[in-house]
Amino acid sequence: MKKTISVTVNGVTHQNEIEPRLLLVQYIRDVLNLTGTHVGCETSLCGACTVMVDGQAVKSCTMLAAQADGSTVTTIEGLAQGGELHPVQSGFWEHHGLQCGYCTPGMIMASAQILQRNPDPTDEEIRHGLEGNLCRCTGYQNIVQAVQCAAKKMKSKSVAR
Amino acid sequence: MAEKTVGKPIKRTEDPRLIQGLAHYVDDIRLPDTLHAVFLRSIYAHARIKSIDTTAAQKLPGVVAVYTGKDVAKIGPVPCAAALPDLKVPDHRALASTKVYFVGHPVAVVVAESKSAARDAVDLIEVDYQELPVALDEEKAADAKSPVIHEQFGTNVAYKLTAGEGDIEAALKSADQVIKQRILHKRLAPIAMETRGVLARYYPGEQELTLWTSTQIPHLCRTQVAIMLGMPENKLRLITPEVGGGFGSKLNVYAEEALMGWISMQLNRPVKWIEGRRENMQATIHGRGQTGYIEIGFKKDGTLTGLRYNVFADMGSYFQLLTPAIPTLTGLMLSGCYKIPAIQINVTGVFTNKMSTDAYRGAGRPEATYVVERALDLVAAELKKDPVEVRRKNFPQPNEFPFKTATGLFYDSGNYQGALDKALKMADYTKLRQDQQTARKEGRLMGIGVSTYVEICALGPSAAMPAGGWESATVRVEPTGKVTVLTGASPHGQGEETSFAQIAADELGVGVNDVTVIHGDTAIVQYGIGTFGSRGLAVGGTAVYLAIQKLKDKAGKIAAHLLQVDASTISFAEGKFTSSAAAGKQITIQEVTLAAHVAKSLPEDMEPGLAATSFFEPKNFTFPFGTHIAVVEINKETGEIDFQRYVAVDDCGKQINPMLVEGQIHGGIVQSMGQALYEEVVYDDQGQLITGTLMDYALPKAIMIPHLELGSTETPSPVNPLGAKGVGEAGTIGATPAIVSAIVDALAPYGVRHLDMPLKPEVLWQIINKKSAGAA
Known part of the structure; x- marks a missing residue:
């Protein structure tokens, strides 16, 4: 009953034989050993498991690994490029957008998606965009600031280009 | 010379590591050959176990072992550290054997080669239960007619306790008026985003057990698990890797921690258990859970004469580490930041067919503040005075500190008026009240809530703590000049790796990045207590500071020896030792460190090396304080609440890193907003947990939360040399009463003077739509 899938994760293509019931998050964590993606609720509510699948933010606890066959996945480990932090990552660092850090990988992936769709969001739009991600430590305010900071960084970068 | 960082x-x-997904929480640690454990938990709140059949589960491919209560009888009881007179302590074992007492009570554990095999096998275990009547409400369960949970006690009353000073009867009699109010503090779920988890590995050759567990108290947990397992404490190594939040829920010793150790010892293989969120809702401690009755006496001018609080405290069915002690903290803080000549608390601790309550961020103190602040508002409403004026009237003045309360405490330092004035100014309170008049004329429901709070932090003097209230630190300067700090205060999101490094860097004149802070490994770090009760920095950080003073003392003697001057002439600043006896001569801390390690030329009889350890014992608690102001408008159509402003001025003494302080306050306020507006653990009348997932238990989301405006005042604590008071729980203590007060104030035109949390839109809508308001 096993199924073979091929998934490109953070630029590396993997072929694995998996149980059909294996969740994408289990595939990422337990088969590929990329443990930066976390599980916080198992019911698609907390967003700690958020990754990018073909450029879309997805809660990997409610997607089967089999459904990701042929896809390109980016996890938190693949966000920094060439040793340089993604602007959202540095925004979180500069604005104290994390405390215990458990929700952070999912929060960062979801934030990156927000800015992809809306490079110049209002605070309200950021808060709306993060509705699917729960944080119990920060009270969200510094996360909103972190995303605003990232938006500014990304804008000045694109101007520089 | 490195720049000073304290205060920045x-x-x-x-x-x-955290923003790149490179940190390691328990489930991120991978050992070869690891087995996986999954629990079968009770589906009933109260039942007798007639039989358990594990045959089919054991036969499933991949299953290695199945254990039930009788198999693990040798594991000692789950500990409760609280000692109270005549406390009835149930025998709390790792797995249920004859009865189950709450939904989620562990009945059996399956160990298998994979988590999925273990989970499949759990479904094959057959338990024959005989359901029993349940006792759920703490007030009703205390009644003699209630079904009894622990038959051996013949009652659900676990203990009764009276505390407080002053003649309360006389105080209430001397009042011009006494107001009574019933008040509820619903059960809350702490919900650390990382659930609990344990990885255990037994090394049969060395007879050593290593436990990786997500806890706030690595050393205390090691001691207790060693006792439960009957093994020498020094053969048990406990490691807390990254911990994904605690909020008190991991200030505990859980059955699963000992059980995983025991299983690994049986099977000689690593075994891992990662709690699911549903399990976490059922079987990780809950917080709060009190039904109380306030009586407050006061004079016509608003002067308070006495406060009595009779409270039924929901224990759950068993005690966890501190369960019965939590309401005693409520009793300690019933004076709030006011002069109240007589105070009495009468606690009835009651067993119920629910998960244990225990410390959740604030732990008994948010209840106290809520009681006092609600009482003050009731007094103000009765006297038709501004709630701010009633508060101001009863404040002790800054020159009255240390201030003795009728609960037996000495508040270390304070300027309640100062924080209040600052908050009123930030909020422009006078203007807000004018706006409210306008709003009311226009039929809008605007409310302003003010809470002035004080909390008890930096827990605490050992005399007042169940298992030591000190904290430890070892500071070493390595031969290359790098600094290593070992702290017993293992953090779980507070940023102690940074704030402790700031203290060490400034004291030693090195850069923050030259300091590494190590915590959470009992094989490396000297015994410590942990991070809880807003103590990490004020107690643990002080231990770091004091260890460095010892270390500098030794380094100074070496410097004097090397500079060939008398040690009394040596002073240290900016990383360099100089001598008043030898102008122009200096030697750096790095040079001294190297000399201490190569040990070619040291003062006579001096030991080589450069390290020092301090065990700091605080002489008192600290008492941070502040003022929170919430401004809301309620939508009449929907009952929804819109925050117009949220202003908080907090005084946590000296701040080492203001950014971390703000983060703590933000998080605490938002947890308060959760409690005030959304959160509540709900069991149905059969004891089934209705709020069993995050689908049903409403945590605050970003969009539900307003922008928070923070300010601070700084009144140093005399209790420790840093002057720090602690800030971890300020938000959950100061904010809840302000929010409820604002909503009650908004509904004052409907004659509302008090409402019980959570204030869901449906509750408010019913009030608005039941009566036609005079003003509206």
Whole structure:
């Protein structure tokens, strides 16, 4: 009953034989050993498991690994490029957008998606965009600031280009 | 020379690993050959176990073992550290054997080669239960007619306790008026985003057990698990890797921690258990859970004469580490930041067919503040005075500190008026009240809530703590000049790796990045207590500071020897030792360190090396304080609440890193907003947990939360040399009463003077739509 899938994760293509019931998050964590993606609720509510699948933010606890066959996945480990932090990552660092850090990988992936769709969001739009991600430590305010900071960084970068 | 960092909002040194997904929480630790454990938990709140059949589960491919209560009888009871007179302590074992007492009570554990095999096997275990009547409400369960949970006690009353000073009867009699109010503090779920988890590995050759567990108290947990397992404490190594939040829920010793150790010892293989969220809702401690009755006496001018609080405290069915002690903290803080000549608390601790309550962020103190602040509002409403004026009237003045309360405490330092005035100014309170008049004329429901709070932090003097209230630190300067700090205060998101490094860096004149802070490994770090009760920095950080003073003393003697001057002439600043006896001569801390390690030329009889340990015992608690102001408008159509402003001025004494302080306050306020507006653990009348997932238990989301405006005042604590008071729980203590007060104030035109949390839109809508308001 096993199924073979091929998934490109953070630029590396993997072929694995998996149980059909294996969740994408289990595939990422337990088969590929990329443990930066976390599980916080198992019911698609907390967003700690958020990754990018073909450029879309997805809660990997409610997607089967089999459904990701042929896809390109980016996890938190693949966000920094060439040793340089993604602007959202540095925004979180500069604005104290994390405390215990458990929700952070999912929060960062979801934030990156927000800015992809809306490079110049209002605070309200950021808060709306993060509705699917729960944080119990920060009270969200510094996360909103972190995303605003990232938006500014990304804008000045694109101007520089 | 490195720049000073104490008092500055520097970026956290722990963040790079966390923002890149490179940190290691328990489930991220991978050992070869690991087995996986999954629990079968009770589906009933109260039942007798007639039989358990594990045959089919054991036969499933991949299953290695199945254990039930009788198999694990040798594991000692789950500990409760609280000692109270005549406390009835149930025998709390790792697995249920004859009865189950709450939904989620562990009945059996399956160990298998994979988590999925273990989970499949759990479904094959057959338990024959005989259902029993349940006792759920703490007030009704205390009644003699209630079904009894622990038959051996013949009652659900676990203990009764009276505390407080002053003649309360006389105080209430001397009042011009006494107001009574019933008040509820619903059960809350702490919901650390990382659930609990344990990885155990037994090394049969060395007869050593290593436990990786997500806990706030590595050393205390090691001691207790060693006792439960009957093994020498020094053969048990406990490691807390990254901990994904605690909020008190991991200030505990859980059955699963000992059980995983025991299983690994049986099977000689690593075994891992990662709690699911549903399990976490059922079987990780809950917080709060009190039904109380307030009586407050006061004079016509608003002067308070006495406060009595009779409270039924919901224990759950068993005690966890501190369960019965939590309401005693409520009793300690019933004076709030006011002069109240007589105070009495009468606690009835009651067993119920629910998960244990225990410390959740604030732990008994939010209840106290809520009681006092609600009482003050009731007094103000009765006297038709501004709630701010009633508060101001009863404040002790700054020159009255240390201030003795009728609960037996000495508040270390305070300027309640100062914080209040600052908050009123930030909020422009006078203007807000004018706006409210306008709003009311226009039929809008605007409310303003003010809470002035004080909390008890930096827990605490050992005399007042169940298992030591000190904290430890070892500071070493390595031969290359790098600094290593070993702290017993293992953090779980507070940023102690940064704030402790700031203290060490400034004291030694090195850079923050030259300091590494190590915590959470009992094989490396000297015995410590942990991070809880807003103590990490005020107690643990002080231990770091004091260890460095010892270390500098030794380094100074070496410097004097090397500079060939008398040690009394040596002074240290900016990383260099100089001598008043030898102008122009200097030697750096790095040079002294190297000399201490190569040990070619040291003062006579001096030991080589450069390290020092301090065990700091605080002489008192600290008492941070502040003022929170919430401004809301209620939508009449929907009952929804819109925050127009939220202003908080907090005084936590000296701040080492203001950015971390703000983060703590933000998080605490938002947890308060959760409690005030959304959160509530709900069991149905059969004891089934209705709020069993995050689908049903409403945590605050970003969009539900307003922008928070923070300010601070700084009144140093005399209790420790840092002058720090602690800030971890300020938000959950100061904010809840302000929010409820604002909503009650908004509904004052409907004659509302008090409402019980959570204030859901449906509750408010019913009030608005039941009566036609005079003003509206």
